[in-house]
Amino acid sequence: MIERQAYVDIVKSVLAHIDAGTTDSAPDVLRVPTAIYTDPELFEREKQTIFRDNPQLVGFSSELPEPGSYSTFDELGVPVLLTRDKAGQVHAFLNACTHRSARLKEGSGTAASITCPYHAWGFDLKGQLRNVYEEKSFGPIEKEFYNLVRLPVEEKYGLIFVGLKPDLRFSIDEILGDTAPLFAAWNLAQTTLVGTHEWPLKANWKLALDTFCEGYHFTPLHKASLGDVSIGNLSLVHFFGPDQRNHRVAFPNLTIKRLKDVPEAEWGADLFNEFQLVHFIYPNISLLVSPAAVELFQLYPGKAVGEHVTRYRCFWRSSQPEAGWGVNSPQQHFEFVREIVDKEDYWISANVMKSLNGQLRSFNTFGRNEPALHNMHKAFARGVGRPLEQAPLVQDGMA
Ligand code: FES
Ligand SMILES: [Fe+2]
Known part of the structure; x- marks a missing residue:
């Protein structure tokens, strides 16, 4: 019942955005210093504070x-x-x-x-x-x-x-906040490991995380893989957990559009096939829950500020094939997701890092249509005790 109501609410909000040509938004555009991805001193501080002072999702039951x-x-x-x-x-x-x-x-x-x-x-x-x-x-x-x-x-x-400190106190219900009832309904204890993959990537851990948090890039970057599946640049963002620092982004599938012409009472029992739910759990987890599978991405700082490691594990929830993604086995599903991240998201993350390593750009910009990124980076800044200020607006390059 809780599940159904949550899905109905998501579908209704998505349809309203489709009608209005809008998406969930932050109040303003936010410029962030590129140093958040390149500063070695900040990187050391992150490891000592936000990774040690907060509980870690290490895996599944x-x-x-x-x-x-x-x-x-x-x-x-x-x-x-x-x-x-x-x-x-x-x-x-x-x-x-x-x-x-x-x-x-x-x-x-x-x-x-x-x-x-x-x-x-x-x-x-x-x-x-x-x-x-x-x-x-x-x-x-x-x-x-x-x-x-x-x-x-x-x-x-x-x-x-x-927790990596003996005196750290936490509770999973507090971490999940008002999304806990959905996790309870999903019963993720009943999963089977399908496959694992590890990326040692030359990209800062936060830079790699960014790619999981917005749908603005879907149509340009994922045209070949997800172009027939997802609606680009339309997402719903829900903040939850301690300090509202975690988020869940709902990325609608194209199939959702047909529900515009169907009365709510006739919406089927499989509404969860109409969108993807990607959770960010502070500080380093991306967790995609869908009817058939769970994708767990754990991102860890690497040896240097411009390097990190992502561990990906794909778990299967049911024997039903995934609707909409054109795959018919758990293994195919796993390979499909791995290839998208490998060839598209992490390809771009590594080449962004190369640009940043050139040290000629002083700021990156999060659009109003990327609200989860605003919230996430503000939480990281609070975690190291340095509030995230709007980066100065300057024309980088020749003066
Ligand atoms: S170190 Fe374990 S028994 Fe000696
Ligand atoms: Fe992506």
């Missing part, structure tokens, strides 16, 4: 499918070990032994307990030290001080968030 499942997460300088204990509860720890800090696990898999590869200390799936190898010769220790270092973790609606 289906990646820890059963009691005894474990996985690891290493993208942000704090090695994390996730386990699902025998009762089904998820835990997060520093992936380091409490004897002499050896790394405990690699990759993912299942295990009844955790044995350190260095001197065979044994921990249970709740992180408690259970066994000291050759304990008599090692000597007495206070075992209760040698449990694994616990990190805050929550699992809800099929999502797993972890």
Whole structure:
């Protein structure tokens, strides 16, 4: 019911925009300094503040499918070990032994307990030290001080968030704000991994994120791939979560236009096929939810300010083929999305970065029709404690 009402509201707003020739808008055009993508000092500060001070969506429940499942997460300088204990509860720890800090696990898999590869200390799936190898010769220790270092973790609606500081407090309901009921209805715990892809891209992490947040580029950049699917330059933006810093953009499909001539009471049960919902979850997640699939893009700072890594995972939600995208298998769907990002969005992001590295342009501009970008970059600026000012209007180049 909640789902249906949300979709009806989206369709109505889209049809009103189509009639009026409008799109959701910001009040003004915003010029941002290009230094936000090139300043090494700002980049270091972002890593220390917004990435460490905020919970991270590390993955989906289906990646820890059963009691005894474990996985690891290493993208942000704090090695994390996730386990699902025998009762089904998820835990997060520093992936380091409490004897002499050896790394405990690699990759993912299942295990009844955790044995350190260095001197065979044994921990249970709740992180408690259970066994000291050759304990008599090692000597007495206070075992209760040698449990694994616990990190805050929550699992809800099929999502797993972890904090990289032991004292970080958060809740998934707070993160999702008023979109939480939709996540509850979607039941993303029931998903199957279709494919993964990783881009080490020569583009700043925020620059790469920008491409997920507006539909202004759809018709020019995605003409060949999405030209027959999506309506360009028309999107609905909904802000949610703490400080309204997260957003969800609804990108309508061309098929939605036929509903103009159909009374609302006759709109079908498959309204969710009429648009794509792309969520930005602060600071680095793009999550596309559609009836058949979920696309998770996690963007991480690279070695230098002009580099980042995107991890993409495609999960399948149902056995039904995706309507509208002209694909008929989960694998084809995954490859279709990967190719669009690879050949179109990330091709352009890398070539924008090359331009910015030339250091001859002082500002980039977000149009009124790109409201999610305004909101997102203002949130990043608050995250590093430096409000985003309108960049000075100057003619770059020869004076
Ligand atoms: S470092 Fe783990 S048992 Fe020695
Ligand atoms: Fe795009």
